[in-house]
Amino acid sequence: MNNITFDKIHTQTKQKKLMDMMHLSALACHQIYNTNNPASACPICQSTEFSFYVEKFGFRLDKCHKCQQIFCNPMPNREQLNCYYNGEMGEFENQFFEDSFENRIPIFDYRIKIIQQYLDAGNLLDIGSAIGIFIEALNRANTKLNISCCEPSEDACERLRKRFPKVTLFNDWMQNLPNTAQYDGISLWDTLEHIDQIDTFCTKLFNLLKPGGYWFFSTPNTSSFEWEIAGKDHVQLLPPGHINLFNPNSIKILLNKHDFELIEILTPNGSLDVSYIEKLLAKSTKYDVNIGAFLKEKFKDAEFKDGFIQLISQTKNAGNMLVVARKPK
Template identity: 65%
Template sequence: MSKITFDSIHTQTKQKQLTEMMHQSARVCHEINNPNPELTHCSICQSTNISFHVEKFGFQLDKCIDCGQIFCNPMPSHEQLNSYYNGPMKTFENQFFADSFENRIPIFSHRIKIIHNYVKQGLLLDIGSAIGIFIEALQRSNTALSIHCCEPSGDACTRLKQRFPKIHLYNKWLQELSFKEKYHAITLWDTIEHIEDIDAFTQKIFSLLKPGGYWFFSTPNTNSFEWQIAGKDHVQLLPPGHINLFNPNSIDILMQRHGFEVVEMQTPNGTLDVSYIDKLTQSSNKYDKQLGGFLRTNLQDKNFKQKFAQLLSTTTTAGNVFVIARKPNNE
């Protein structure tokens, strides 16, 4: 698998301007009335054991103590989200996707191999296609799948049509569409964290799949190494864009509640975590405590302990060195 680092997929322009653009977009959203009530329970596990987590860009994020889900509370309204996804922030995002287009292609290489292991041909619906990096990677793989795309951003759809003029494209939210087709596979890359009504969305996905069809998706993992170190400073705490943040436990609960069987969960691209945390720890020593806490907690897990021991051995950072030396042949 290709080495994927934080700087290779997040352009310097993005890193410098992201906070400013988020504040600008959030101000516009806050000018729109939000009638949604504050939730008293977790929408994933239904627990009432929730507490304030952090405020970002004027939006409150709460956390479920039982399943670990982090979510906007109250959720932004559909009008606020529509403004966000058709405003300057989305155009800015589409541009840094374009600027890092080739560097992002390898992210999908591993995923496409897995998809082809399960679904070699038939109809595939990609939801939240953005400017089509996954679509490009699929086409380069010589896939036999027929591809449909669903994307609410007008700017992204313009770019998609320019790059893929023959693509079957829906410029709407998934929930607004009535489909005649049933799909062999549905893909959703770093999009589920953007969805406000997660139950209705998951039900829609289930209804669109053929019996035996597969849903492939990715999303930030808030139980990951990088999240446990970065904590409330994590760069992906981005409401009203990211409003539902998952972990393997909350994903499993959601899938079971809606009738899905979880075939497998993976957390690839560990180089991305390491490069991001390297940037944070180089910038400040405030993360040293979290780093130590991560190791202390995870060393109680036998599998982690074994893999960590292997890592120490393969990087020659274990406490005992075994040396084999050779004297060269004299001429």
């Protein structure tokens, strides 16, 4: 897999303007009255034991004490979400995807290899297609999959139509699609964190799949190296865009609740984590202590410790040297 770094897939324009655009978009959303009430239980495990985590862009995020899910509370309502995705922020993100298009293809090359281990033909519905980087990667891989796209952003759909005129396209929320089991697979790339009514969403997705159909998805992992170090400063804390943030435990609970069989959870692209943390460390020493705390906790995990032992040995960072020398002829 190619060496995927933060700067390769996040353009300098995005890095410089993201926070300003988020503040402007959030302000527009806050001008719309939110009719949703605060939740009294975690949206994943239904535990009532949760507390305030952080406020970002005027939106409160809580964290569940049981499953560690981070969620917006209250959730933005549909009118606010439409304002966000079909406003300036949506167009800004789509242009950013255009500018980083080729650098993002390798991310999907790996995902396509995983898909082909389970599904090499049939109907695949891609939800949250944005401008279609995944679709382009599928075309280049010459897969036999019949692709449909579901995307609520009007701007993104215009770009999709121009680039992929033959692809079946739904400019709508997935929840509004015909409720028929017609797909052999459904893909959802970095989209689950955007979903507000998560149980309704999963029920609908389950119904759209044929018996034996596969759900392929990616989403931020809040129990990962980069999240443990960045914490409440993490760049992916972006409500009203990111409103449900998961970890492996909460994913397992969600899938089990909706009768999905978990096949595997992978965490590729470690180079992206490291490059992001390097940027944080270059800006401030405040994250140094987090790295120490991360390692201290992870050393309790035998699998992690064994892997770390192998790593320091392979990179010649272990504390004992075995030297082989030779006298030249």
